[in-house]
Amino acid sequence: MAGVEKAKDLAARAAVDEFVKDGMAVGIGSGSTIAYGVVRLAERVKEEGLKVVCVPTSFQAKQLITENNLPLSDLENHPQLDVAIDGADEVDDDLNLIKGGGGCQTQEKIVASCAKTLVICADYRKDSKALGEAWLKGIPIEVIPIAYVPIMAKLKAMSAETVTLRMAKAKAGPCVTDNGNLIIDAHFGQIKDPAKLEAQLNGIPGVVCTGLFVGMAVKVFFGQEDGSVTTRTPRNAGLSA
Known part of the structure; x- marks a missing residue:
C-alpha cells in the first residue's frame, strides 16, 4: 500500500484506536477512508474482545459493517451514540467540513448529530485553510426532486460560481441518494463564513x-505522505504530531 491509500489507512486506524472503547455504540461513516477504519475496528473486536454496536450512515457503510462481521444496529435502537467516525472531502483550520462527495451527507449528518463525539479521518489532500480552496467540485446539496430546477436558479442568484446536477455513473440520469433525492453541487469559491452559508x-x-x-x-x-499522522482540534488550529 502506498501514497494516498496508506495515508487513509493510517488516519482511520489512529482514529479508531484513540476513540473507540469497549461497550460503545459507534456511528460508521461512508467512503474509502472509513473502509480502513472498519477493518481496524474488526481487528480490535477480534484481538481485544471489544463489544461494540455499529450504526451505518449509508447502504455502503452497512455493507462494510456486515462484511466485517461487526454488530449492526440503527438509530431506532441506538438513538444516542458514543462516537461517530467519518471521512471528509475538505477540512478547514476551524474543523469545518465539506462532506458528501459520495452522496451520503444527509445520513452522515444525522448520525453525527446523534453522537457525543464526531471524529474525522482523512488523507493529507483534504487539509485546507479555507473550505473551497482545494475541493473544487462544490458543496453537495441534497434536494427534493421536484425542486431541483428552482433551487439551481436560487443558487446561481446567490453567486455560486458553478451549479450542477450530479449525474450517476454506470446508469443514465441523475445520481439518486439513499433517500430517493437528487444532489446539486454548488461551488462558491473559498468560503469565508461556512455557518452563514449553511444557514x-x-x-x-x-x-x-x-x-x-x-x-x-x-x-x-x-494521514501524511511520509507515513506519519497529524491531528487538529478546535483549540489547536495547527497540525501536531
Whole structure:
C-alpha cells in the first residue's frame, strides 16, 4: 500500500484506536477512508474482545459493517451514540467540513448529530485553510426532486460560481441518494463564513441537507505522505504530531 491509500489507512486506524472503547455504540461513516477504519475496528473486536454496536450512515457503510462481521444496529435502537467516525472531502483550520462527495451527507449528518463525539479521518489532500480552496467540485446539496430546477436558479442568484446536477455513473440520469433525492453541487469559491452559508442554503425550500458540517467535529486525523499522522482540534488550529 502506498501514497494516498496508506495515508487513509493510517488516519482511520489512529482514529479508531484513540476513540473507540469497549461497550460503545459507534456511528460508521461512508467512503474509502472509513473502509480502513472498519477493518481496524474488526481487528480490535477480534484481538481485544471489544463489544461494540455499529450504526451505518449509508447502504455502503452497512455493507462494510456486515462484511466485517461487526454488530449492526440503527438509530431506532441506538438513538444516542458514543462516537461517530467519518471521512471528509475538505477540512478547514476551524474543523469545518465539506462532506458528501459520495452522496451520503444527509445520513452522515444525522448520525453525527446523534453522537457525543464526531471524529474525522482523512488523507493529507483534504487539509485546507479555507473550505473551497482545494475541493473544487462544490458543496453537495441534497434536494427534493421536484425542486431541483428552482433551487439551481436560487443558487446561481446567490453567486455560486458553478451549479450542477450530479449525474450517476454506470446508469443514465441523475445520481439518486439513499433517500430517493437528487444532489446539486454548488461551488462558491473559498468560503469565508461556512455557518452563514449553511444557514442560507438550509433556508431554501426543497433543500434537505447540505454537505457543510460546521462546528461538529472535535478532532481530525490526517494521514501524511511520509507515513506519519497529524491531528487538529478546535483549540489547536495547527497540525501536531
